[in-house]
Amino acid sequence: MKRLLAVTLGILTAIGGFVDIGDLVASSLVGARYGFALVWMLLLGLVGICVYAEMAGRVAAVSGRPTFDLVRERLGPRVGLANLTASLLVTLLTLAAELAGVALAVELVSAVPYLLWVPAAGLLVWLVIWRVRFETMERIFGLLGLVLIVFIVAVWRLSPDWGDVLHQVTAPKVPADEPVPTYLYYAIALFSSAMTPYEVFFFSSGGIEERWKATDLATVRINAFIGFPLGGLLALAIMSAAALVLNPAGVSVDHLSQVVLPTSVALGKFGLGLALLGVFAATFGAALETALSSGYTVAQYFGWTWGKSAAPRRAARFHVVVLVALLAGTALILTGLDPVKVTEYSLIFAAVALPLTYLPILVVANDREYMGERANGRLANVMGTVYLVIVLLAAVAALPLMFATKAGQ
Amino acid sequence: MNAWRAPAAALVLVLACAGCASSSRSDEDYRRKAAKTAEAAASAVRTAEIGVRAAGDGKATGPYLSALLNEADKDLNEVAGGFMSRQPPGGDADKVRERTGKLLDQAVDVLDDLRIAVRRGQIGRLPEVGKDLPQIADRLESLDKELA
Amino acid sequence: MTTHGPDPHERVQGHAYSARFHLLDRQVVAGDGTPICKVDDLELTGRDGRLYATAVLVGPAALAPRLRGRLGRLVAAAHRRLVVGGDGAPPRIPLERVRGIGAAVTVDARDLRVHALEDWCRDNVVGRLPGARHAAG
Numbered sequence: 097m098k099r100l101l102a103v104t105l106g107i108l109t110a111i112g113g114f115v116d117i118g119d120l121v122a123s124s125l126v127g128a129r130y131g132f133a134l135v136w137m138l139l140l141g142l143v144g145i146c147v148y149a150e151m152a153g154r155v156a157a158v159s160g161r162p163t164f165d166l167v168r169e170r171l172g173p174r175v176g177l178a179n180l181t182a183s184l185l186v187t188l189l190t191l192a193a194e195l196a197g198v199a200l201a202v203e204l205v206s207a208v209p210y211l212l213w214v215p216a217a218g219l220l221v222w223l224v225i226w227r228v229r230f231e232t233m234e235r236i237f238g239l240l241g242l243v244l245i246v247f248i249v250a251v252w253r254l255s256p257d258w259g260d261v262l263h264q265v266t267a268p269k270v271p272a273d274e275p276v277p278t279y280l281y282y283a284i285a286l287f288s289s290a291m292t293p294y295e296v297f298f299f300s301s302g303g304i305e306e307r308w309k310a311t312d313l314a315t316v317r318i319n320a321f322i323g324f325p326l327g328g329l330l331a332l333a334i335m336s337a338a339a340l341v342l343n344p345a346g347v348s349v350d351h352l353s354q355v356v357l358p359t360s361v362a363l364g365k366f367g368l369g370l371a372l373l374g375v376f377a378a379t380f381g382a383a384l385e386t387a388l389s390s391g392y393t394v395a396q397y398f399g400w401t402w403g404k405s406a407a408p409r410r411a412a413r414f415h416v417v418v419l420v421a422l423l424a425g426t427a428l429i430l431t432g433l434d435p436v437k438v439t440e441y442s443l444i445f446a447a448v449a450l451p452l453t454y455l456p457i458l459v460v461a462n463d464r465e466y467m468g469e470r471a472n473g474r475l476a477n478v479m480g481t482v483y484l485v486i487v488l489l490a491a492v493a494a495l496p497l498m499f500a501t502k503a504g505q
Numbered sequence: 506m507n508a509w510r511a512p513a514a515a516l517v518l519v520l521a522c523a524g525c526a527s528s529s530r531s532d533e534d535y536r537r538k539a540a541k542t543a544e545a546a547a548s549a550v551r552t553a554e555i556g557v558r559a560a561g562d563g564k565a566t567g568p569y570l571s572a573l574l575n576e577a578d579k580d581l582n583e584v585a586g587g588f589m590s591r592q593p594p595g596g597d598a599d600k601v602r603e604r605t606g607k608l609l610d611q612a613v614d615v616l617d618d619l620r621i622a623v624r625r626g627q628i629g630r631l632p633e634v635g636k637d638l639p640q641i642a643d644r645l646e647s648l649d650k651e652l653a
Numbered sequence: 654m655t656t657h658g659p660d661p662h663e664r665v666q667g668h669a670y671s672a673r674f675h676l677l678d679r680q681v682v683a684g685d686g687t688p689i690c691k692v693d694d695l696e697l698t699g700r701d702g703r704l705y706a707t708a709v710l711v712g713p714a715a716l717a718p719r720l721r722g723r724l725g726r727l728v729a730a731a732h733r734r735l736v737v738g739g740d741g742a743p744p745r746i747p748l749e750r751v752r753g754i755g756a757a758v759t760v761d762a763r764d765l766r767v768h769a770l771e772d773w774c775r776d777n778v779v780g781r782l783p784g785a786r787h788a789a790g
Binding site: 203204205206207273341342345346347348350351353354356357360361363364365368369372 | 544545547548551552554555556558559562563564565566567568569571572573576580646653
């Protein structure tokens with residue numbers, strides 16, 4: 097049990113990357129549209145975030161410096177500010193969408209329109225940040241998010257032909273009636289949402305909130321190598337459930353209600369209830385992650401005192417940023433914007449922020465003045481460099497593909 | 506800073522073009538549009554079909570079904586409205602419009618009835634109200650195949 | 654351009670600090686690790702024909718020139734309009750206060766006040782909300 101509790105930071109962080117509201121819908125949409133033909137991209141993104149989360153966590157534990165600190169230090173104030181702007185836009189748009197996601201999950205239980213729940217969701221997120229201990233917060237929402245395991249049970253109950261599934265995963269084919277650019281667009285969407293920048297901001301800052309030291313490297317590693325794969329597994333289960341139930345019926349997924357439909361078909365009311373609870377916890381956890389990340393990035397760029405572990409009075413500007421982010425997110429969703437579309441468009445900004453976030457981590461993780469003998473080994477450097485190239489390719493291709501496919505229509 | 510202007514202008518232009526609905530210039534365009542419409546409508550109808558089947562088996566709750574069917578109905582109405590408001594360019598297009606329109610009307614009727622029933626809490630009646638869903642979805646799908 | 658640590662005589666041979674790589678944009682922390690500010694710029698003073706770094710400069714007035722271009726002018730202009738009185742010079746931390754230069758720059762933070770905005774946020778926004786004095790942990 098103690099071991100499980102030690103990985104909750106990794107799990108909560110991964111939830112924001114793999115099963116937040118945008119990814120819930122995207123995974124389901126991809127499963128319904130392409131079956132198992134994009135599972136490889138999910139796995140590629142998963143390995144990438146594991147590599148960089150471990151690096152960012154190790155740097156935080158050894159040198160005490162969170163990721164955005166390094167961004168400004170290595171890239172200078174000007175490029176750092178460009179990254180801050182882009183990252184903050186991604187994070188804010190995602191935060192807004194998560195608040196809507198929490199409200200949508202409640203709507204599916206209560207039949208009361210989600211817009212009425214949005215302000216309550218915003219207030220509740222703020223209260224948790226204001227009053228709940230960091231460790232308690234990550235345990236409650238990290239572990240509750242794992243209720244989404246119900247999707248794994250659903251897949252198992254649907255008893256697919258596993259040999260056929262394995263074949264579709266290992267020899268992916270673009271469906272005959274689907275254009276290739278759209279396939280690539282969704283591939284990049286899956287990849288960059290797995291590697292969204294706010295994950296490493298939150299993970300490294302969370303490690304410092306938990307007072308990780310150089311002696312905690314084992315904790316860093318089990319968080320990166322167990323926590324994140326657990327998040328990825330949930331996304332995989334959601335995609336598979338859609339591939340088994342919605343793909344044969346030719347359903348295209350646009351709404352959260354369609355995402356949980358396979359659990360209802362496979363497991364009935366109880367499974368559906370658990371799925372909705374899991375969606376609530378996951379979107380709420382992602383809202384906490386993005387709200388805190390807004391504060392972390394701004395405070396770390398300007399060098400302000402930050403952190404939710406100390407009394408709010410001692411980190412006043414940090415808490416003001418978090419508060420403003422929550423108010424802005426709530427206001428944005430109350431305009432009636434489609435929350436799923438919001439996360440899709442935040443990809444534009446993620447494309448800019450991704451390379452500018454991962455390059456400084458790789459550079460500093462190699463700097464022996466910071467890291468001493470904890471600097472990157474050969475494996476970490478090879479993987480880090482390979483992924484930096486992939487991230488760059490994805491960043492370059494994201495925008496043209498988005499316009500060419502009209503955002504995946 | 507001036508270096509930013511040209512890319513920014515290009516971006517605005519591309520966004521503006523992407524935002525405009527392409528108008529149908531030929532019968533061929535119109536056919537393709539009709540096929541897309543049939544496909545999207547089939548998706549909404551199939552969603553409702555799976556939901557109604559789950560309701561019949563006692564596998565889904567009232568508030569959930571209400572949201573699911575409401576959204577399917579809204580999606581379908583949007584798709585149908587978008588297609589019917591399009592100007593058919595020629596004689597061939599008129600025939601396509603009539604066939605597609607008839608099918609869309611049937612689908613809209615059933616989904617409207619389902620939404621009304623579920624809002625009134627008549628979960629038990631859903632399978633009866635939605636008994637034509639599989640057949641409508643089949644016809645939409647074969648229309649999509651034929652036109653595409 | 655090399656600059657010196659707190660006491661030039663204590664410097665280990667061959668361990669010069671580079672202003673660009675060891676100081677600029679580095680985090681400044683108090684002795685207990687609490688983040689205070691960034692090294693937004695350095696104050697250089699000429700003596701005996703050489704330049705010595707004499708203080709860490711903090712805040713938008715120090716950062717704006719380093720952002721360069723229109724963005725820098727914008728930040729500087731916005732800052733000028735928010736400051737009443739004074740000469741608009743950025744707050745400084747004399748280099749005598751620096752206790753160490755590592756992954757962060759550690760300074761003696763006693764009675765150090767470099768951020769008016771922090772004070773304002775604390776007194777007018779965050780401090781007024783219930784529970785602001787208690788750590789959530």
